[in-house]
């Protein structure tokens with residue numbers, strides 16, 4: 001039996017056509033390569049696992065493929081093969097998060113003027129570039145001001161705000177977008193079919209949702225799910241593995257809270273205890289649910305990133321809960337999430353949050369303590385607020 005290779009590695013895109021999402025990026029890069037107008041420094045920003053390193057590797061192949069500079073590298077020449085296997089000597093990958101000392105960057109940048117060893121271009125990939133020290137930035141800036149012909153820089157960061165503007169202004173910037181659940185779901189489904197691994201749809205949606213837009217996370221979660229499920233990807237094992245409650249269950253809980261069905265809410269709480277639900281991710285999901293519901297109500301044109309069954313359930317619930325109640329629910333859920341770290345156990349914070357959602361609700365007009373009909377001027381005159389009622393005796397009691 002051949003050695004198992006993790007999915008993220010096995011299915012790392014080898015050229016632009018395999019890149020998931022990010023069409024705007026590969027189209028611009030292909031065009032630049034095909035027209036010979038390649039910028040000397042690119043800055044890729046975006047959350048983790050959306051393809052920054054992958055794009056850098058593809059670009060290194062495009063520039064160095066033995067068939068010539070091309071947007072469609074051959075994938076079989078020595079250069080392409082060695083880039084794919086991470087052995088290409090002229091692709092210099094630096095993780096700035098682990099190399100922030102100025103000497104490190106200086107070492108690296110001192111070698112920039114030298115011609116490439118193997119290929120046409122040296123490609124420097126500096127990941128998490130915002131982590132460099134000020135001195136390192138200055139050293140980098142000097143190089144970016146007068147880059148040698150044979151060098152291309154790819155800077156990547158999850159936190160572009162922390163980059164000096166002098167660096168940013170010398171780069172061509174691309175924002176890599178988080179991938180939609182639908183795209184991730186389709187990707188996972190295709191891979192599992194190729195791998196001949198059985199799966200069910202709900203499990204895939206759960207994985208796609210938990211990956212939060214990162215294709216790498218989606219694949220490594222799927223790897224875990226396969227191991228956890230004994231070679232299959234099934235809903236119950238995925239639910240257990242992720243310690244999550246299905247978003248349809250969250251919707252059911254919210255619905256039961258809203259109609260004040262305390263028996264049903266009690267059942268939800270018992271089940272969460274039994275399943276050892278992760279309180280923080282449950283509260284995350286509740287906050288997220290209130291956000292999505294409010295969005296559906298107020299701005300229905302903003303597309304929802306979810307599957308059809310979820311969409312229908314959301315739309316139905318959004319029609320029943322008034323928008324001011326949703327705002328209140330959102331506040332309560334956010335506060336409860338914050339209180340997790342202060343509570344003696346996370347589950348306590350979660351349950352108190354649910355109890356608060358039940359306890360605090362805008363009163364309907366017929367629930368007011370003073371009947372509306374009696375809210376006449378008579379009841380609200382100063383007569384009721386006589387000095388008798390406000391004596392010191394009453395106040396000291």
Ligand SMILES: [Zn+2]
Pocket residue numbers: 064065066067073074075076077078079080081
């Ligand atoms: Zn090649």
